[in-house]
Amino acid sequence: MPPPLLGRRALLAAGLGPAVAACARPAAQSGPAGAEARSAPAVDRVRFAWADVGVPTPFRVSTAGPGGPVLLTLLYDTLTWKDDRGIIPWLASRWEVSPDGRDYTFILVPGARWQDGQPVTTQDVAFTFDYYARHPYRWMSTAMVEAAEALDAAHVRVRLKEAYAPFLEEVAGVAPILPSHVWAQVDDPSTFDGAGASLGSGPFRLAEYRAAEGAYRLSANPDYFAGRVVVGELQQLNTAAETRVLAVRQGELELAHTTDGSVGAALKGDSRVKVLETEPLSVVRLAVNTARPPLDRREVREAIAYALDRARIAAVVTKAPPVVGRDGVVPPGSPWFDPQAASRAFDPARSRALLGGQRHTLELIADPMDREPELMQPMLEAVGISLVVRRADAKTRTQLLREGRFQLGQLQHIGVGGDPDFLRRWYTGQETNDFAQGFTFVDERYAQLAAAQAAALDPARRRELVWRMQTILAEQLPTIVLYYRRFYWVYDSARYRPMNTWGGLMNGIPLVQNKLTFLAR
Amino acid sequence: MCRLLIRYACLAAAVLLLNFALPRLLPGDPLDLEASDGLNAAVAPLTTAQRLQLREQYRLDRPLAEQFVQYLSDLARGDLGWSISRAAPVGALVAQRLPWTVGLVLAATLVSALGGTALGLLAAWRGGQLERLVVGAAAGLAALPEFLVAMALLLALSVGTGWFPLQGARTAFAAQPPGLLGWLETALDLSWHAALPAATLALTATAPFVLLTHGAVRQVLLEPYLTTARAMGLSGARVAWRHALPNALPPVLTLFGLRLGHVLGGAIVVERVFALPGLGLLGFEALRARDYPVMQAVFLLASMAVLLANLAADLAARRFVPGPA
Numbered sequence: 001m002p003p004p005l006l007g008r009r010a011l012l013a014a015g016l017g018p019a020v021a022a023c024a025r026p027a028a029q030s031g032p033a034g035a036e037a038r039s040a041p042a043v044d045r046v047r048f049a050w051a052d053v054g055v056p057t058p059f060r061v062s063t064a065g066p067g068g069p070v071l072l073t074l075l076y077d078t079l080t081w082k083d084d085r086g087i088i089p090w091l092a093s094r095w096e097v098s099p100d101g102r103d104y105t106f107i108l109v110p111g112a113r114w115q116d117g118q119p120v121t122t123q124d125v126a127f128t129f130d131y132y133a134r135h136p137y138r139w140m141s142t143a144m145v146e147a148a149e150a151l152d153a154a155h156v157r158v159r160l161k162e163a164y165a166p167f168l169e170e171v172a173g174v175a176p177i178l179p180s181h182v183w184a185q186v187d188d189p190s191t192f193d194g195a196g197a198s199l200g201s202g203p204f205r206l207a208e209y210r211a212a213e214g215a216y217r218l219s220a221n222p223d224y225f226a227g228r229v230v231v232g233e234l235q236q237l238n239t240a241a242e243t244r245v246l247a248v249r250q251g252e253l254e255l256a257h258t259t260d261g262s263v264g265a266a267l268k269g270d271s272r273v274k275v276l277e278t279e280p281l282s283v284v285r286l287a288v289n290t291a292r293p294p295l296d297r298r299e300v301r302e303a304i305a306y307a308l309d310r311a312r313i314a315a316v317v318t319k320a321p322p323v324v325g326r327d328g329v330v331p332p333g334s335p336w337f338d339p340q341a342a343s344r345a346f347d348p349a350r351s352r353a354l355l356g357g358q359r360h361t362l363e364l365i366a367d368p369m370d371r372e373p374e375l376m377q378p379m380l381e382a383v384g385i386s387l388v389v390r391r392a393d394a395k396t397r398t399q400l401l402r403e404g405r406f407q408l409g410q411l412q413h414i415g416v417g418g419d420p421d422f423l424r425r426w427y428t429g430q431e432t433n434d435f436a437q438g439f440t441f442v443d444e445r446y447a448q449l450a451a452a453q454a455a456a457l458d459p460a461r462r463r464e465l466v467w468r469m470q471t472i473l474a475e476q477l478p479t480i481v482l483y484y485r486r487f488y489w490v491y492d493s494a495r496y497r498p499m500n501t502w503g504g505l506m507n508g509i510p511l512v513q514n515k516l517t518f519l520a521r
Numbered sequence: 522m523c524r525l526l527i528r529y530a531c532l533a534a535a536v537l538l539l540n541f542a543l544p545r546l547l548p549g550d551p552l553d554l555e556a557s558d559g560l561n562a563a564v565a566p567l568t569t570a571q572r573l574q575l576r577e578q579y580r581l582d583r584p585l586a587e588q589f590v591q592y593l594s595d596l597a598r599g600d601l602g603w604s605i606s607r608a609a610p611v612g613a614l615v616a617q618r619l620p621w622t623v624g625l626v627l628a629a630t631l632v633s634a635l636g637g638t639a640l641g642l643l644a645a646w647r648g649g650q651l652e653r654l655v656v657g658a659a660a661g662l663a664a665l666p667e668f669l670v671a672m673a674l675l676l677a678l679s680v681g682t683g684w685f686p687l688q689g690a691r692t693a694f695a696a697q698p699p700g701l702l703g704w705l706e707t708a709l710d711l712s713w714h715a716a717l718p719a720a721t722l723a724l725t726a727t728a729p730f731v732l733l734t735h736g737a738v739r740q741v742l743l744e745p746y747l748t749t750a751r752a753m754g755l756s757g758a759r760v761a762w763r764h765a766l767p768n769a770l771p772p773v774l775t776l777f778g779l780r781l782g783h784v785l786g787g788a789i790v791v792e793r794v795f796a797l798p799g800l801g802l803l804g805f806e807a808l809r810a811r812d813y814p815v816m817q818a819v820f821l822l823a824s825m826a827v828l829l830a831n832l833a834a835d836l837a838a839r840r841f842v843p844g845p846a
Contacts, residue, residue: 047693052607060608064810136571143570190578190608208694211609212617212798217694235693240796242672243687246680252687395549395811402553 042230042520046496048255048513049239049247052214056206057197058137058176059189066414066509069139069174071236073506074218074515076176076200077226079106079125080168083516086502087169090226091120091177091201101163101457102146104172106156112225114179115205116196120225122150127180129158135189140174140507163455165462166419174506176200203229203515214238220518228520231496245490249273254492255513261320263488274493278500278510279333280323280484281417284314284372286364287401287409287479290441295362295407299354301477304362304408305344306351307383313375314483325481328470329416329423332484334503336420338467341474351383361386365397366410372482373410412485418508420466424450427478441478486510529832536824537596541589544808544816551605551811552576579605592817602814606807611818614803621690622799625715626788629722630780636723637730638766638773644731645738646761656735663728667790671721675794678717685717688796718795722788726780733776737769744768771838778834779827 053068054061056075061068081090089095092106112120129148136142146161160167182196183189198206203226204218216236220229239247244256245263249270264275286304294300305327314322326332328341362380364387366373373389380387387408392400401409415422427441427450449469456462473479487510489498498512505511552575576582580591595602601611637659644655662670679685686692691710697703741747742765750760789801804819806812 054607055609062607064606138571141571191603210694211613212621213690213693214798215693237689237693238796238798239688240794242794243675243796247687250680250683250687393549393809395547395553395809398553399548399550 043495044232045235046231046233046254046518047235047237047252049244049253049257050236052211052238053236055193055197055211056209056216057189057192058178059135059192060197063138066505066511067236070505070509070511070513071216072176072200073202074204074234074513074518075198075202075206076178077112077120077202078175078177079172081173081515082169082501082503082505083514084499084502087173090173091125092172095168095172097457099457101165101455102160104158104160104167105151106158106172108154108156109225110154112201113223114181114201115199115221115223116179117223118179118181120177120179120201122153122156124180125156125158125177126150127184128175128178131178131180131183131189132175137175140170142171142175144171163457165454165456166421169419169503170421170507201225203518204234207233224519226519229518230520231518234518248490248492251492254496255489255498256491257487257489257511259318259485259487261318261486261488263490264320267490272492272494274491276489276491276498276500276512278487278489278512279417279504280331280486281504281508281510282412282414282485282487283325283329283331283416283481284317284410284412284483284485285325285329285479285481287406287411288477289404289407289409290476290478291404292407294360298476300360301480302344303351303354303383304380304385305477305480306347306354307380307385308376308480308482309346309379310482311346313372316375317371318483318485320486323484323486325483327474327477327481329473329479329481330420330466330470331416334417334420336463336466338470341467341470343474348379348383355384357384359384359386361388362407363388363390364408364410365390365392365400365406367391367394367397370410410482414504414510415508416484417504417510418506419503420469421454422508423466423469423473424454441476443472443476446472446476525832525835529828532828533825536821536828537593540817540820540824541592543820544811544813545585547811549811551579551581551813553811575605579603596821601818604807604812604815606810606812607815611814614815615800615818615822618798618800618803621797622788622792622801625719625791625797625799626722627781628715629719629726629788630777632719632723633726634730634773634777634780637727638734640727641731641734641736641773642738642761642766642769645735645742646757646765652735655731659728659731659735662724663732665725667721667725667788668794670725671718671791671794674717674721686714690714690797714795718788718791718797721791721794729776730773734769734773737772738765741765741769774837775834778830778837781826781830781833 050067050071051065052062053065053071056068056071058072058076061072063069077091079090079092079095081088089109091109091112093109095104095106097104106125108120108122108125114120126148129142129145132142133145144160144162144164144167146159148156148158150156158172164171177200179196179199179201182199186192186194198209203221203224205221206216207219208217209215215238218234218236220232222229237253239253239256241258244253245258247253248256249267264277267273267275288295288301288304290296290301310324311322314324323331325343326337326341327343328338330337332339362385364373364376366389368391373387377387377389397409400406427446446469449465449472453462453465453469456465489512491498497517499514499517500512501514505514552572580588583591592602599612601615603609604611604614607614640655640659644652675687679687691707691714695710697707747760747764750764755764788799789805791797792799792802793805800819800822803815804823807815807819
């Protein structure tokens, strides 16, 4: 018999997530489920590098990147959480899902308290979803929730407008539960910074936010329901990207990240400073405007894919062993990855054959700092495609892509590691964000599959649908994935041990300061 | 004088209009979220409904003329608006950053102006090898970008040696002991952190003062009244300080005025490399985020500071320029 969590992971990987996780053991027996991930050294202080993410409340924190929402996970709790092997119970010790997938009944863990000592109640949970309906949490929409109701002191039911398969991971595991005694009186949370604005039930409480410096000081919550917090104080400091790794080496920080894959070699032999590399949860890809000639022809898109030596591009830019882009978009290593989905290997002869001797000139919109275009130009030129690179900052690029004023656009972003519903969101046009920018792909079969997988309650069935979506993406190439990126977290191993989270923190975020890393077990 | 003031008042009005118009002429939308470093284009899934709601909240859905009138009206009441990207009042954001920028840039400007002027004067007055050395070094320094100087100082004086911190404006969350000792400790900590950024700014800003003063003094040295002063038996130092320098000063004062005007514009490169919470970086980040209210506030401060500094330099130059006999 396999160990329970490993078994759960394997089942989740096979797409059996929600149904199985609902049967997971209660959380509050000896600390939270999954807290046995690894031991955390007990230290007085851990400092890590990030940027200023604004006022740390769910309604004012910056959602222009994952740093703000991740900071909130240390102050607040969610109903579910994730360890390195899958979804685990958290504020909800367990849950039941109705046969039609619309009702989630969560059983609240006993003993959870807000940082002002008041108990976390089912009314708080119901209030949270009601409040988010009026004042959205911008990191993750809760729009699929129809209503939430506290059934008794232990049970709370969340009713969805329709079945939504990613609910446990992408909503219950992301939306911070709010103290109703604080927020019920707040009409405009977007300006509220009064008492309790950052009050959660999480492992840390906000001790100080220095707005000018973008620096946060969090102190351990001595009454944390899920276990003893072994780090006395946590500081998130606004630091320059150029000096972050040096700062860890000099002992000014305990944790910082870089995308430079050569950092491992540079730190080899250092007995104190170590590197933890994440799964390749970030993607660098070309958005293809399939509505504009000649890219409306599949053979031209295919020719581009064959012409690009993606392994070389990845190796040069990341300075690390490449994780070559897959035409089905979902990265290898994701439990949703379809190994059967075709992907085009570097084959210039085949590319030339597809173009049939025709020459094309294509325009690529890229960031001024992107190095990939220079590498792609000679590769494409060799098959008869002249690549004109137009550099533009992020805002300009986004506007051009949103308005369809482009042929090719280079994008890089996270969000490909978590639940595969991103495949629907990118291509349904329901969201006006960078993930969806540059979308011009219209495919009736794909749209039907996308809708069906989002509502698929049978995990095996869902996996099959997601795989079929990958097959269509690989066939049609509305986007060409160049490569997947890892993040390299440099840390002081004597004082802190970061961890990788299954599918990335929350909805696929490659940050490693999972709240479990601060807990004793 | 009156004409001068009217000219500056017209310029100020034009600056106001430009401050409002320029951010809106840029391509891009403040509501298109952009990721912080390292995780580019990783943004929250903002739904179309949320987007429309935010557009209304920030009054971006109103006609431009109405937005401009509102901007002027808010400004008249001292209200700089609400930051779109930071969800905070702009006035507070500016006030938090102002002391860091003013302290750092002002100190560096004063040091570079005084030091550069003295060196330029010395080089021109003494001539010979010293002149070649000073002018050569200044010309070389002027060619170095700020970023390079900052990184060189970091590598030489922080990395490895650990003499100075790599970043930050002060030791994060350090407790201040009570009393005078506490204040002294804080002052020392601030100075320790400010040393490398200030040195970077001072080094790069000194060169123009050296070269300008040197050139101006060299020109003045050819004037016959200096020969007369020497013939009257005045000491070399007295001739240099009392007669040569004042007459060479107007262009140096103008440069000083211009530099001073840039105090409120901040020092983007230095603030970024040393992770200092200055106005320059705030403005730069606002530009990247197309955060109109913050852009307007930072640009307004910076441009008004330049205008005022220029006005002061104009007035000072009138006083120092020798009038008709």
